[in-house]
Amino acid sequence: MTIEELKQKLSTLSDDLRRDCAKIIAETSTEYFKGRFRDKAYDARPWRRTALATHGLGDAP
Numbered sequence: 342m343t344i345e346e347l348k349q350k351l352s353t354l355s356d357d358l359r360r361d362c363a364k365i366i367a368e369t370s371t372e373y374f375k376g377r378f379r380d381k382a383y384d385a386r387p388w389r390r391t392a393l394a395t396h397g398l399g400d401a402p
């Protein structure tokens with residue numbers, strides 16, 4: 342699908358539905374990328390434990 346085809350499809354939706362779709366896409370993509378960063382999925386090496394995590398003051402897996 343090209344960007345022009347996407348624009349054409351989106352133009353047929355009602356204004357309310359377009360706003361709702363934009364919110365859903367934004368929230369979904371934000372959560373996806375937060376998860377990938379949290380899991381450090383981009384290089385397959387786990388995060389090193391920090392002093393805060395070692396002492397129970399930070400989020401540790």
